Every structure is written in C-alpha cells, then in structure tokens.
Amino acid sequence: MAAIKPSVPKGTRDFSPAEMVKRNYIFDTIKSVFRKYGYQQIETPTMENLSTLTGKYGDEGDKLIFKVLNSGDYLAKANEQALTTRNSNLATSSISEKALRYDLTVPFARYVVMHQNEITMPFKRFQVQPVWRADRPQKGRYREFYQCDADVVGSDSLLNEAEFIMIYDEALSNLGLKDFTIKINNRKILSGIAEIIGKPELIIDMTVAIDKLDKIGLNGVVNELMEKGFTREDIDKLEPIILLEGTNYDKLHKLRHILASSETGLKGCHELEEIFEYINNIKLHRATLELDITLARGLNYYTGSIFEVKTNEAAMGSIGGGGRYDDLTGMFGLKGLTGAGISFGADRIYDVLQELELFPEGSNQTTKVLICTFDKGGEVYALPLLQQLRAEGVNTELYPSGTKIKKQFDYANNKNVPYVIVIGSDEIESGHLTFKNMTTGEQEKLTVNQILAKVK
C-alpha cells in the first residue's frame, strides 16, 4: 500500500493529551455545576434522521448540515431527474436519509417528544456533545465543536431564569474567571419597543440593527435602521431607549415609563423584575448582572428572557448565551410546552483560560511517579512497589528496562512527571531507593514507606 500523507478534514481537530486534560477540566467543572442544580445528563445519537433536522435552522442552516450517504447501492433509489440535471439539492433526499447533529437543541426537542411518557416535568437536562456544521472554517470557528447545554422544559417559572444566572456565575467563577458580565434582556421588551414605535412588523430588522451597537456604534445602527425603513421620528424614539444608562432598576424604571402603552412590553419588564428579585436574595460570586436592551441574539425562537455572557478580562465574543422559548417541541407535534436553556462556549472559554493562565497548576501532570530500572531484575523488583503505589491511588509508571537512564529521565520530563524512583543493584541490596524530585532536582535515598508518605 502506498504511504498516504495523513491529515484531518479541514475544520476538524485532534486533541492531544495536554489539550484533553484542559478540556476535561472545563467540561467537568461545568457538568458538576449542572448536576448540583438538578440537571441530568442525556446523550442523543450523532446521526439524526435528515427529516428531523431539515427546516429547523433556516435555509442557510440547512445547507450547513452534513448529510450521510445511504449505505449500500444508494444510487439505485436516486432521483432520476436530479442525476441527469445534476441537481444536488434535489438529489440529496433520495440518496441521504441521515445527517450529523447540527446543535443540541433540536435533538433535545425530538428526545422530549419521543420520551414524553418516561419524563417527569419539569425536565431539567444537560448535554455535552459535539455538533457539526459545514461552515467555512476560520480562526475560532470549527466544523466539529462541542456544545455544552442545559435546558428545562415544562416550567414557566422565572426561577429557572434566576437559576441560569446562578449556574453561569458558579461555573465561570469555579473556572477562575474574576470579572464577567451576564447580560439579560427580554424579547417581549423588544416587541414592546417595536410596538410603541408603530413598526411591530420590523422587529427583526430592529433587533438585528441594535444588536450591533457594540460593533458599529450609534451612527452605524441609525444608518442601518434608516435603510430598513425606520423614519427619523422612529429613531428619535428609539435612541434614548438604546442608550439607556444607570443601574438595572433605573433602566427598568425608565423602560416601564416608555413602554406604558404596550402590554407585551410591560410583561417583559415584569419578568425581568421578578428575576432581579430572585437574584437579590442570593449572593453572586463574581458575575455582574446587566440589563442590556441592545441584546437581541440571532435565534428567532426565543420568546422571553435572553442571556449572553462576556468576560471583561479578555477580548473575546460571548462565552455563553441562551433564553426562553415557548414552543420548541411544537415542530414535533407536542404543543404548548415551554422551555428555557443556556449554553457554554467551551472553545472560547478554553482560549480565555489559556490567555489568562487560569488552568490549574499541575494540570499537565498526568503521571505522578516514574520508576526507572536498569535491567529485568530491577523491573521485577519494582513490580510490587508499582502495584502498591497504584493501590494508594498514585498514577505510576514503570519504564520498560533496557533503555538508557537518560532517556527514561527525558520521558519523565516530557510527560511532566514530578517524581522519579531509580532502582539499581545498590538500591535493591540496601532497600533504600533513589527518589528524585524532577522539579527541584533534589535526590535522596528513601525506603518504600518513606516514598509512599512523600507522594501520597
């Protein structure tokens, strides 16, 4: 067989041992907070029926779904016309029935509907699995990446929203972040604003534009609004709303005044206030909670609260987001089930922790002790000690003999092993083993019991 120069598909990644330790640290920290809050893990298959996914992410999204070719003689059932005219779009459904998961939300909705009789409501689930999108790969954007979601369905209580704020606060504080902002807004307030301006039909254009305030500034937003059909008069009403300042309660007070004639808008204000009230009764660790009226988020299925999380310690887009959606399972025939959920952006959190050097020290040490020997006799002598150390829970390796001691030490250094035990004939005779601290270079002769006491 000719040698193939190996590579991975573009936009996908291998994760090395050092990267895996750090990734696991992030996932484990977040998962343990999810569990602490009563969220339970599920997993769904990598492949879903294509029909389950199609039409859920818009036309652009549909194009980005990776389709899996049917097994066997798939062309036998291929659409004749599609083949002769080379119409890829038309051909797809005739040669592909399955596709790769595009996000965790639609599979979750499918799961809830399929398993509705086994589930106790409110159902609080978390899910940490990869998703795939045929996006053009670029810095920080991959074709395979993990999502890390917690959702609750079957409860309209705003306590759930308050708990999401607490989850973000606890998880990100546990990861060592010291200064981050949880932005909150409410789709009903955005609807209310569009309503009082008298342009409810332009709500999407409006939210898309004001969502960009951070990036393109007030002038940019105004220009975009004018292009989309808002008048100067509309903008005069919008401007003070967009530029609202003060504490969350100040903003809420002003919004109530502005939205006085919009029932929907006032409902949004009321929801926000209730969430603030919950949060006032607990103590946030490191998070700042900020009402941000420009927060819109792209996803159109949100109907109530919207969240987005940003770190203030590093230049980075949002590291989390979510919100409430009122009819997620409707697409699978189960109507009237409300839900809310949040997501952590694990890849971005990784980059932030890396930049701020927040990964725990020693997280690159996976083996604690390496035993080095010179020959088979040393190896055999070492075996009971090896087993004893492992029985004490100490990650220990015995380097296969017959290799120069220098190379064995290199192995320890490359693997960041902090302690090395050397067993030669002197050591076997005296029962005092050479114990070396690889960080300080210190070396001493110790009995097995002394070594056990040191490394435990």
Add this chain to the structure above:
Amino acid sequence: MAAIKPSVPKGTRDFSPAEMVKRNYIFDTIKSVFRKYGYQQIETPTMENLSTLTGKYGDEGDKLIFKVLNSGDYLAKANEQALTTRNSNLATSSISEKALRYDLTVPFARYVVMHQNEITMPFKRFQVQPVWRADRPQKGRYREFYQCDADVVGSDSLLNEAEFIMIYDEALSNLGLKDFTIKINNRKILSGIAEIIGKPELIIDMTVAIDKLDKIGLNGVVNELMEKGFTREDIDKLEPIILLEGTNYDKLHKLRHILASSETGLKGCHELEEIFEYINNIKLHRATLELDITLARGLNYYTGSIFEVKTNEAAMGSIGGGGRYDDLTGMFGLKGLTGAGISFGADRIYDVLQELELFPEGSNQTTKVLICTFDKGGEVYALPLLQQLRAEGVNTELYPSGTKIKKQFDYANNKNVPYVIVIGSDEIESGHLTFKNMTTGEQEKLTVNQILAKVK
C-alpha cells in the same frame, strides 16, 4: 409545519439520565485505571478523510463505513459514468471525501504519524469515543457505539502486555466483577503450529477453525479443517494441541515440546513465559489468567500476544480484547513502530453489570435534596438555604412554587431524590423546617444547621 413523528435512525440510541449515570460509572472507572497506568487521553475527529479509512478494514469493512456527502453542489464533480450507469461504488469517491470513524485504532495510527514530532515514545494513549458501522442492527449490535481503547506504541517490552493484564484485572474488579478470565495466546505460537504441521499457508483457515471450538465443539472444528484442506494426519497432530490441559506452565511446557522445531513457535512460548513471570510478581485482584491455544481473534494485524476477556458470572461474549501489532503505522508511511493495545466492550459490560446488579446503590440519585414551597414567599425564603446547601456540595433543587405539594413529592420520587425540605408559613415563622426522608417516610422539624449536618 406538519408534525413529524420523531424517531432515531435504526441502530442508534438515546441515553436517558439513568442510563447516562451508569455509562459514566463504567467509563469513569476504566478511564481512571488507564490514567493510573500512565495512559493519556486523546480525541480524534468524528470525520476522517475517506482515504484515511478506505482499505484498512477489508472489503467487507469498507462497505460498512458511513460516508459523508460533500457539502454544496456535490453533483458538479460527480463521476459522469457512475451517474449514468448508477454505479454507487464508482460514484462514492467523487461525491464523498469524508467518513465517520469506524474504529479508534486507524485514527490512532494516523494521529501517531501526523504528530510524531510532538510525541514522546513510548506513547501510551487511551481514547473513549463512539464509532459507526453500517452493520445490520441486532440485539447487542448497534450502528453507533463507544469504544474504549488503550494502546502503547514505540515499546516492544512485554511489560506492556503484563500491564494490560493488570489493567483488565483492576478495572473489571473495580466494576465489581468477581470471576472473570483473561485469555492469552500468541500469534507466533499459532504460526508455529501451522509450521510444524507443514501447512503455514493455511494459518488463517486453521486459526479461524480452532477459534470456534467453544461454539461448534471438536467435531465441528475437525470437519471445518478437513474442508479447508487439512488431512487426517494433520488433524492427528493438531488435536492434542487444541485439547491441551493443565496449568499455564503445564501447557507452556507441552507446547515447547511440540513446537521444538519451529523457531517462531518457540519465540511465542518465550514471550508468554516472560509475561507470566511479570504477573507472578504481582497479585491479581479477581482475574484468572489462562493460556488458551484456541484463541485467535479475527484481526489479522496482530503479530504477538493476543488477549480476550470473558466473565464467568454471566452468559456473554468477550467483554474485552486486544494484542500486539508490529506495523500499524506502516499504512501511513511510518515503518517499524511496534504497538500493542486493548479494548473494553462497554455495552456488554453494561449488560453484565445490569444483570448481576452491580451498579452502585444510589447511582440513580442525581439530586440529593428537593426544597418544596407553597408560594413566592417560601421560594424567596428558600433561596439562601438553596445556595448554602449547594455551597456545601449538596446537589439541591428548589421546585418552582405554585404547584401542589403532592406533585412536588411525586417529582422527588420520580427523580429518586432521598430528602425533601418543606417550607410553609409555619416553617418560616419558627425557623424549624420540615425535613422528610423519602425512603423511610420519616419526617421531622429541623433547623438549617441540623439539616446541613444531616445531608452533608
């Protein structure tokens, strides 16, 4: 949108919260043993280049690889002739460049070659990820399932084989299995046998046949051998070898005698003996190590030791297997790198633990305390207690108020929550909260500090 009756693709599965807890228990137990032995985790992408996978699993295997359709206008570059003649096989490589991982071994080989300059040899890696095969689904056989592998490359020391035996022993003992057998054999011994019979060219047919001794008995094996071209005389030589009995050393002693004229066969015996010697210097927990000359395993790339693990407590095929291969990375142009590896059959282990009721008690309890209230006032009163319990590491939930207490208790029971705290107006006034043990039904009035002491 019309309601779709939701389902998952055949051969794939959803995992419920209860199943996930059990699956995590198995994976975490095995992973922690891998780590203790110095194996480091890596992950590789779900999709590999189709060229990386093709030709590595035989013609039958190639057919079972799930191919991913190219994104965009994939028919534009489709093979003209393949489309007009509807030749699926011919078409595939022109419309699909990527495929789903079929096992963890080939991606590992690809990883080692691609990252050879970052890796310290011997490289000990473990990997726990799903793989996909377009097999016909049946009981216990899925199209998506997890593999759980540990491999070492760059060390020909038989210490690695001894460590694999120790890993199986420790991991399966930790999972609660009390009686299981690690079968060991060596491809060189099988070669030696074919050699002394004078039919080295029939080694595959021979090993395939004797591998079935368990299933089809001696007569079945003899018939199959005759069909494949072995003579009565050959079988007279083979029979006593197949039926070897006694201790491992007895068998080894007899084999040495039988294989006296085969250099390869004797080398196999020597390797086995060295492994036994290592194991004699440690204490196995629950495993029995058994030299089984009929053990062949299907994979042709093994060149030295072969392993297979069976439980003796339940009727179940092998729950693990592996062996040494001498040139795995050769297919990607890196020659002469020896390796050895083992795999755990997680789905089968799951079924065994389920049958033997070996999952730890309380493993279905993910939330420890549920706080129940009657109204908003109770909720707000409960929030600091909720936060306090969580700060102590106790998984705690606050049920959103406004639901009948009976339904809140049902929620606790369905979720196997062992303790419930009830906060009504009496409780708020007195500061003595109702604390209910859901297992015994016992109920008492306790202060917050008393509750903390109870549940911690």
